[in-house]
Amino acid sequence: MTATVPAPGAREGTGRRAFDKKAVVPWLFLAPGLLLALVFKFWPMAKGIWLSFFDVRPFLGDKWTGLENYSRVLTDHRFQDAIGHTLILGIGQSVGAILLGFALALLLEGQARSLKFLRTAVFLPAVTATAVVGELWRLMYYPTSDGLLNSGLHFFGVGTVQFLDNPGIALYSTMVMGIWIWAPYNMVIFLAGLAGVDRSLYEAAAMDGVSLWQRLRFVTLPAIRPALMIVLTLATIRGLRVFTEVYVLTGGGPAGSTDVWMTRAYTLGFSRNDIGGASAASVVLLCVTLLLTVLVNHLRKRGEAR
Amino acid sequence: MGDRRRRHRLAAAATVAGLMFGTAACGSGSDSAGNSDPNTLEVWTRSDPDSAATYDRVFAAFTKKTGIKIDYQPVVNFDQQLQSRASTKDLPDVMINDTALMGSYQSQGLLKPIDPASIAGGDRITDKSWSSTVGIDGKHYGIPYSRQAQTLMIRSDWLKKLGLKAPTTWQEMLSVAQAFATEDPDGDGKADTYGMVAPASAQNGYAAMWGASFLWQGGAQIIAPDGKGTYTPAMDSTAAINAVTWMKDNLFCGKKGVVQPGAITAVTATATNFQDGNAGMYMTGPYNITTFDATPGKDKYEVVPAPSGPAGGDVLADGENVYLGARTGKDEKELALASFLVSAEGQKIAMAGTGVHQPVVRIPVNSTLDAAKVRNDARWSVVQKAYEHASEQFPNAPDFAPIKQDTADALNSIFTYCGGDVRSQLKELNDTLAGDLKDQDLLT
Numbered sequence: 001m002t003a004t005v006p007a008p009g010a011r012e013g014t015g016r017r018a019f020d021k022k023a024v025v026p027w028l029f030l031a032p033g034l035l036l037a038l039v040f041k042f043w044p045m046a047k048g049i050w051l052s053f054f055d056v057r058p059f060l061g062d063k064w065t066g067l068e069n070y071s072r073v074l075t076d077h078r079f080q081d082a083i084g085h086t087l088i089l090g091i092g093q094s095v096g097a098i099l100l101g102f103a104l105a106l107l108l109e110g111q112a113r114s115l116k117f118l119r120t121a122v123f124l125p126a127v128t129a130t131a132v133v134g135e136l137w138r139l140m141y142y143p144t145s146d147g148l149l150n151s152g153l154h155f156f157g158v159g160t161v162q163f164l165d166n167p168g169i170a171l172y173s174t175m176v177m178g179i180w181i182w183a184p185y186n187m188v189i190f191l192a193g194l195a196g197v198d199r200s201l202y203e204a205a206a207m208d209g210v211s212l213w214q215r216l217r218f219v220t221l222p223a224i225r226p227a228l229m230i231v232l233t234l235a236t237i238r239g240l241r242v243f244t245e246v247y248v249l250t251g252g253g254p255a256g257s258t259d260v261w262m263t264r265a266y267t268l269g270f271s272r273n274d275i276g277g278a279s280a281a282s283v284v285l286l287c288v289t290l291l292l293t294v295l296v297n298h299l300r301k302r303g304e305a306r
Numbered sequence: 307m308g309d310r311r312r313r314h315r316l317a318a319a320a321t322v323a324g325l326m327f328g329t330a331a332c333g334s335g336s337d338s339a340g341n342s343d344p345n346t347l348e349v350w351t352r353s354d355p356d357s358a359a360t361y362d363r364v365f366a367a368f369t370k371k372t373g374i375k376i377d378y379q380p381v382v383n384f385d386q387q388l389q390s391r392a393s394t395k396d397l398p399d400v401m402i403n404d405t406a407l408m409g410s411y412q413s414q415g416l417l418k419p420i421d422p423a424s425i426a427g428g429d430r431i432t433d434k435s436w437s438s439t440v441g442i443d444g445k446h447y448g449i450p451y452s453r454q455a456q457t458l459m460i461r462s463d464w465l466k467k468l469g470l471k472a473p474t475t476w477q478e479m480l481s482v483a484q485a486f487a488t489e490d491p492d493g494d495g496k497a498d499t500y501g502m503v504a505p506a507s508a509q510n511g512y513a514a515m516w517g518a519s520f521l522w523q524g525g526a527q528i529i530a531p532d533g534k535g536t537y538t539p540a541m542d543s544t545a546a547i548n549a550v551t552w553m554k555d556n557l558f559c560g561k562k563g564v565v566q567p568g569a570i571t572a573v574t575a576t577a578t579n580f581q582d583g584n585a586g587m588y589m590t591g592p593y594n595i596t597t598f599d600a601t602p603g604k605d606k607y608e609v610v611p612a613p614s615g616p617a618g619g620d621v622l623a624d625g626e627n628v629y630l631g632a633r634t635g636k637d638e639k640e641l642a643l644a645s646f647l648v649s650a651e652g653q654k655i656a657m658a659g660t661g662v663h664q665p666v667v668r669i670p671v672n673s674t675l676d677a678a679k680v681r682n683d684a685r686w687s688v689v690q691k692a693y694e695h696a697s698e699q700f701p702n703a704p705d706f707a708p709i710k711q712d713t714a715d716a717l718n719s720i721f722t723y724c725g726g727d728v729r730s731q732l733k734e735l736n737d738t739l740a741g742d743l744k745d746q747d748l749l750t
Contacts, residue, residue: 058392
């Protein structure tokens, strides 16, 4: 273990004992976290991959079925529909939350006391339990003129909209809630990025008389590129495994129009008692997530190299 | 070897949860010392705290009478917890849970077969109830404990205000629903009332549970037994097409307000319009009586038999069974507990709810008891009559979970797309059901 860690002490040439000690200390601090991750993340994950090859029958003994669970999941038309919904929801939610988060960060950047208050208020959705947010949005989307949004629409002379019960727009209604939840989270990361922007660049830009757009394009965006990459990676992962938002708001309905990969896997595992199939579906998602994360990282490194 | 297998199954439920949410759900953690004590029975029920308080009284009476101790665990997410316990091959000694899950448990080998003759007082349980605990191999795998059937809860004050009578047929029900929706029964001058409540989301199979009564009343069946232990999917029958078409055309795609807004995404927990006071009818089980007595109020609604369809008035019956966990080796004590639970004494304690504490036995399985008399509440005889004379249950022998879920998915989809063709959609459902039965080797 120690051999793989190039400890700074070794380079300073302070001797072998110091090398060991200094290398061990960070691992000691990491140990509890690693142990927890091993027991509660990697072990179950490994078992999940294992189980995805079985017909899982807890008390009778599992039956090896090879890749059958995978072929069943991948050829199920409801899972195929769910891929489409997951992509639309994941991409829409991520892009929306990033744009809104960035806009919020630009608006709320600064030192003033009132801004602190505003930032806290704006951040609230990110710390509220998604289940609670879902219930609130159900009320806001209530499909009569009593609903908050519909009463607003009535005021402008627009008829009642079935936000969640119209299969054509239910997915987009869910997306809006997702953007609302995740934008403030992104905002905080952008705010941290913006804090690192060299102010003199703004002054120089102002002297050169650039437009607001040019200032954003050539000064702000390059400076917050690292923050943007973090947000993008997180959003990719989150977008793919979206579950709670859909589950509490529509349960995948109506008519499966908001069914995403995770709600499908949940139904398979817990409504139909098909643990093997649900594991296979989860493993597929794991692989896709890994691939995408690697891809985003690759693009980031290429971007940095340029 | 055994140890290895045990460990990898332990992870089963936790794993799926872990992959799904990025956090791992631990097992129940109730691998209690009590289970190894030969004089203690570990008992699980699927109960919230309000019902658990009633069970506490039942088990206290049992311990007082027999000296056998009970380690009682009310479990809210029963199925997930049970699966993780099953993976350790260490099940609770006694479980009380829904009748419709018996096929699923039995197919996983979780249950011990039961000889009805070994239950003291088992002869006081009706044949109808006993027949619902016969498994796929002809043996009994559960002891009936509590029964219930759906009835129509209806706002009597609204009926009175509009000069209407409680409906007895589908057509009358539709007229009453339309009157409730349009004639301002609550007198507030606003069009904010609805005919009836429908939890018609596909989530957890609700659309199938709520829609089943309509299917039977229309003469349809989801799957039909052929008497040789196998089944045929029957959702493409003319009766099924007619019943589903009637529901679609009149309740979901007809006039506005017949069912509550948002019905096609509503589950029972979110379909609260009856207790919120803005919907006038709800076909549901008697477990809601305690809730509805608080709001809208005991004097504001009545319990009547469900309206009849073209083929009669059968409603969905359901209930709980006592199950004995496989291979726990405390047979004598388990049977003693089961006998107490179905005895007149045990059932009476379980039927008494105090205040917010829910009664856990709705309709007693002990034929010497009368629900209405025990509770001194005539409304319960409506439920008891519905159960005894006009009810059907989901088939108990097959694993009904996938069948229920697929039926719910299809019904929800039909009710959502008003332009769809019911006949072809039900044909498609029928093919899916055939696949489910084939997976269980139960297709004729």
